[in-house]
Amino acid sequence: MTTHISPADQQNSPRPRPAASLSIDHISFSYPNGHEVFRSFSLHAKPGEFVSLLGPSGCGKTTLLNLLSGFQKPTSGSITINSQKVRPEMPELGYVFQSPQLFPWLTALENVRFGLRMQHSLSPKEQIEKARHYLSLVGLDQSRNRLPYQLSGGMQQRVSLARALALEPALLLMDEPFAALDAITRNNLNEETLRLWSELGQTVLFITHDIDEALFLADRVVVLGIAPQGIHSQQAVDLPRPRTNLDTRKLPRFVDMRTTLMGTISEVIHSTASAANINSFSGSIKND
Numbered sequence: 001m002t003t004h005i006s007p008a009d010q011q012n013s014p015r016p017r018p019a020a021s022l023s024i025d026h027i028s029f030s031y032p033n034g035h036e037v038f039r040s041f042s043l044h045a046k047p048g049e050f051v052s053l054l055g056p057s058g059c060g061k062t063t064l065l066n067l068l069s070g071f072q073k074p075t076s077g078s079i080t081i082n083s084q085k086v087r088p089e090m091p092e093l094g095y096v097f098q099s100p101q102l103f104p105w106l107t108a109l110e111n112v113r114f115g116l117r118m119q120h121s122l123s124p125k126e127q128i129e130k131a132r133h134y135l136s137l138v139g140l141d142q143s144r145n146r147l148p149y150q151l152s153g154g155m156q157q158r159v160s161l162a163r164a165l166a167l168e169p170a171l172l173l174m175d176e177p178f179a180a181l182d183a184i185t186r187n188n189l190n191e192e193t194l195r196l197w198s199e200l201g202q203t204v205l206f207i208t209h210d211i212d213e214a215l216f217l218a219d220r221v222v223v224l225g226i227a228p229q230g231i232h233s234q235q236a237v238d239l240p241r242p243r244t245n246l247d248t249r250k251l252p253r254f255v256d257m258r259t260t261l262m263g264t265i266s267e268v269i270h271s272t273a274s275a276a277n278i279n280s281f282s283g284s285i286k287n288d
């Protein structure tokens with residue numbers, strides 16, 4: 001998909017807040033029933049870094065997001081964003097989830113505007129301008145008056161991305177945002193995500209089960225082991241940018257790293273000898 005941003009749009013373009021550094025330092029966390037998910041787990045992301053998190057079902061990805069959003073508290077250790085302790089509804093944090101979670105009775109524009117209205121810092125005119133700006137960035141200004149049911153799944157996810165971006169987060173948490181979409185739409189949205197990231201420059205933590213997606217997007221892929229192991233291994237992704245589906249995915253370096261990661265994931269899965277976990281990764285493992 002090609003997105004056109006008019007010069008006027010660029011001129012009026014609101015400056016997003018600077019990217020955040022993320023520090024997760026030696027956190028431990030168990031659920032009240034005693035199930036231990038993290039034991040002295042640490043992860044850091046530099047401002048503007050794109051980090052993909054890969055891990056088998058049950059390794060604690062959702063728990064980690066709940067800890068990052070401040071809705072769960074680690075029993076020890078600390079999580080800071082730009083050296084500030086995380087807390088619920090921190091303005092630095094933005095979220096995109098697997099399901100777009102749009103209000104069905106609001107148009108695309110009003111869905112994007114919703115969070116801006118809740119902030120109470122902009123006039124209605126400014127809210128609409130900003131919402132339209134971010135809808136343009138995701139290529140949907142023409143569809144701004146449509147209700148969610150009038151949009152395809154991919155378009156709904158674009159609205160959800162625009163809604164998160166409109167709040168100008170310094171750290172964007174993306175939880176399998178394209179997992180429910182078909183492969184073509186998903187690949188397009190992977191490219192879109194990179195284009196937006198290169199323009200806006202937030203720090204991104206992207207959770208996925210898909211090895212190709214993780215590699216295509218990230219500066220670094222972090223593989224989580226079975227809880228409470230935490231990080232099993234990491235792979236720096238030294239592929240050139242800008243990346244495109246057509247060019248990047250066929251690079252010998254991409255194919256090499258993909259093979260290495262598949263081996264790593266296979267190791268993680270077999271270390272638990274759990275057949276159920278095998279199904280939690282994308283087909284690429286099983287097919288190769």
Ligand SMILES: Nc1ncnc2c1ncn2[C@@H]1O[C@H](COP(=O)(O)OP(=O)(O)OP(=O)(O)O)[C@@H](O)[C@H]1O
Pocket residue numbers: 031032033035037055056057058059060061062063064227280
């Ligand atoms: N409220 C809870 N009480 C007890 N255990 C829980 C609770 N929520 C999650 N768990 C357990 O904690 C572990 C981590 O769960 P979590 O949902 O974070 O994993 P995940 O990596 O996101 O998995 P998936 O990829 O399947 O979504 C799992 O073993 C899960 O069963």
